[in-house]
Amino acid sequence: MRRLLVLERISAFVRDHVQPVETVLDGDSAHAELARLRELAKSAGLWALPLPRELGGGGLDLATYFGLAEAEGRSDHGPTALGSASLLDVRMFRAHASEAVRERYLKSLVAGEITGSYAMTEPGVAGSDPAASRTTAARVAGGWVLSGRKWFTTGAGTAAYVTVLAGGSLFVVPTGSPGFRVVREIPVLGASGQFEIEVAEVFVPAEHLLGEGGDGLAIAGTRLALGRTLRCLRWIGQAERAFELMCARATTRQVRGSALADRQLVQQHVFEALLAIRSARALTRQAAELVAAEQDARTEIGLAKVAAARTLQQVTDSATQVFGAEGLGPDTPLPMLSRIARTARILDGADELHVSATARRVLARGRAD
Ligand SMILES: Cc1cc2nc3c(=O)[nH]c(=O)nc-3n(C[C@H](O)[C@H](O)[C@H](O)COP(=O)(O)OP(=O)(O)OC[C@H]3O[C@@H](n4cnc5c(N)ncnc54)[C@H](O)[C@@H]3O)c2cc1C
CATH class of the missing domain: 1.20.140.10 (Butyryl-CoA Dehydrogenase, subunit A, domain 3)
Structure with a gap:
């Protein structure tokens, strides 16, 4: 019964608040509109429903959330407006990130104060073959130095960090790191949101490696x-x-x-x-x-x-x-x-x-x- 009520409320939120502003959200000035929707979703009690409760989310398990995701996704912007777009990063960090990375990002990610991006695909390399990635990770004292380019990295223009596949491992790279650069925005059939990025000898602390290394x-x-x-x-x-x-x-x-x-x-x-x-x-x-x-x-x-x-x-x-x-x-x-x-x-x-x-x-x- 409660699930049906939540489903109805999510459908109504997407229909009444997200769909009317989709063209704004597809454009360059999406940020302010998203911030407004985020506050609206929070006050409606619909924010971050599948995210862990102890981090400020709604604590729904995956099976329950799957029952809501179709309604939420009737607009491509639904998951961002309702705070569930960070689910993949939050689960990945909880399973594989160091204490330092979890401390630094998880709560503000769930609160919607920051966003993250995920970069595997590279110019000049078939994205269908991620093992062919050319971005390198060299071990140095205290961490790693990454070099390479990625593209079609969704949301990288406003992200606080980008998780980068390099040398067979995944690294959480703060976008403020020296050597990190957004090269350009890549409009996709007229819509904004995709970026090409460069990591030019970016130093990444050891604790920003996900997992054991080599298991990216x-x-x-x-x-x-x-x-x-x-x-x-x-x-x-x-x-x-x-x-x-x-x-x-x-x-x-x-x-x-x-x-x-x-x-x-x-x-x-x-x-x-x-x-x-x-x-x-x-x-x-x-x-x-x-x-x-x-x-x-x-x-x-x-x-x-x-x-x-x-x-x-x-x-x-x-x-x-x-x-x-x-x-x-x-x-x-x-x-x-x-x-x-x-x-x-x-x-x-x-x-x-x-x-x-x-x-x-x-x-x-x-x-x-
Ligand atoms: C809107 C958008 C958002 C994206 N967001 C991200 C992101 O956030 N992070 C990220 O890392 N990437 C992202 N991508 C990139 C996406 O993951 C890649 O485009 C995808 O993996 C395909 O890689 P590719 O474009 O290099 O195509 P290629 O690998 O070069 O493939 C080109 C074509 O070759 C054919 N082909 C490929 N493999 C086979 C096969 N085995 N058999 C037969 N034919 C085949 C297919 O027709 C395919 O379309 C995004 C892409 C788009 C369009």
């Missing part, structure tokens, strides 16, 4: 499993949003004396979109159950990631088609959802990577169950 890709794997599951839930929430827009338009738009909804070719769009959303949701729930139980979910995540990314692209495209020219202009969120859908097939592992890896794993077993 293993730590990244655990982080990505949760990150991809959450991303799938959010993409399904956004596909649902496009679906609702399509249905509303189809039932109200009259063409030559009848509603678009009466045309079989439009009904086909609606059916295929429904089929895609329901299938992707079922696959994502399977993955989420395994991730919440800390079991091997690689096959389920591979299926869910590809299904959710394709679904978002298919449904936004159908909704745009049913809207006609208006669906391409600024009066509906469809162009924004289409942009996110296009990035979905590349980020969090390009779809092809998941197709190959999943097929290889299943081929070895020879069964579909």
